[in-house]
Amino acid sequence: MEINTTVKIGKLILKNPVMPASGTFGYGLEYKNFFNLSELGAIVTKGLSIIPVKGNKPQRLIETSSGILNSIGLQNIGVENFINEKLPELKKYKIPIIVNIYGKTIDEYIRVAERLSEVNIDAIEINISCPNVKKGGIQFASDKKAIKKLLYNIKKIYTRTIIVKLSPNINPVEDIAILCEEYGADSVSLINTLQGLAIDIIKRRPVLSNIYGGLSGPAIKPIALAMVHKVYKKVKIPVIGIGGIMTYKDAIEFLIAGATAIQIGSANFRDPLTCIKVIDGIKNFMKLNKIDDINLLIGTLNY
């Protein structure tokens, strides 16, 4: 049986709906010894800023029940180093490259987007929601005027696909999604990590040096699914579902809830082959259930 797994996100055409989540896949090349990166629907890089960022003081990560809590602090090599050192090799895989970007100010976001436009990056995913840095982050995610200004300015200099990554820490998330659609985002991806805390009971101190961290992994999947479904009902632009996907079954739940594509995050740390296994699993599921087009699954929740 011929099956179609192609989905569209803005101007992007993905041969399958599976991509890694930013921050769990480095700059992509770290995984090239595990599998052929060309198999992915797209690559999503670690969040890039205009200048390199050192990140937070350790301890930066701790395992929690069915998940992990992290406060890496957006450590990255900066957009110029990415363009010079990583991009040439990454382009050889001939799959869409989505670069996650963030800044401390609107101007910083714009400068990163401008550089990425110059080197023909297929899509940017704008992180307005990382809870692990003191500036930017949450303030941005809840500031409707700032989001409006950000999108308005980025769209002037970046004409390819723009995805906005949404925070689950701002309620209701669908309000921000509607806003992003209104100001020209091509897609929204959700959810970013949920703010959490882990405590060392002997020292009575937070385990993470940044005090709070972002929770991810299977522990957050039901929350993510609910948010994806709520957003799907409110916007026309495609939704990218993220949150605790470990298997093809999880991915299909997200598609049914309304996601056009999905991202795999924490699972990559546990099993670097997760993305590939999920792609194969989705294809097998479609064949077994005689679904010849993946788009026939999207947003089909019966209730």
Place this chain on the structure above:
Amino acid sequence: MIFDSKIIYNKKISENFYHLKLKIKKNLVPLPGQFVNILIDDSCDIFLRRPFSIFNYENEKLEIVYKVIGKATKILSSKKKGETINFLGFLGNSYLDFISNNDNTSNDIILLGGGTGIASLNFLCQWLKNKKYKFTLLYGAKTKKEIFFLKNFKKFNTIFTTDDGSYGNKGFITHYLEKIVNNNSLIFACGPEPMLLTIKNLELKNKIYASFESYMGCGFGVCLSCVIKVKTDNNGFEYKRVCKEGPVFDLNSVILEKD
């Protein structure tokens, strides 16, 4: 590289220590100092893999010695002969990156292993012995009970110390380092951070390379959890990954927590 390897044995060697031996079918050979990242559990209860240094590798058999300290190592200790272990390997750099060919003409290699830190140094001892390098091993443990493979380590030129004097010399191995070190000594260390700090504070002029432990999310360089501070030329520092640029670093380049 991902391995699925059969357990040859997984046996208790002393109170909380276990010795795991795995059959390696792939045509890959680890180097002393490298580690593996083991998937402990099929359920998501233990979500992350757990890193273990390599105790030895010989004839396609990989050995790990580990201490049961929590839930994950408890589960690992319950695994039986014939079961399969999934792990990532062989990860990180090696002690050998810092040994040159002319080092084997001198007899001045000193190895310091504290507690479970001895595990990765054993592999280095085997390598040095096979290549006919001369070296001295300083092996420190809390008590006699915590010294494992005593016979094995007696084969080398080893000075034993215990904190309570229950075996070998009483006290810390760092004290004995001062006694035997000379200008040409090349030093390798693996042990708890206070031990590394003590070595650093001796302010020796020698080259000292130490293997570090850190909390890892992935083990192959993407999560950026396991970073430590390493000095840069301009009096600053950068974060380097213990799993990728390490685990072996020039001790004097690392800024320790209590420095």
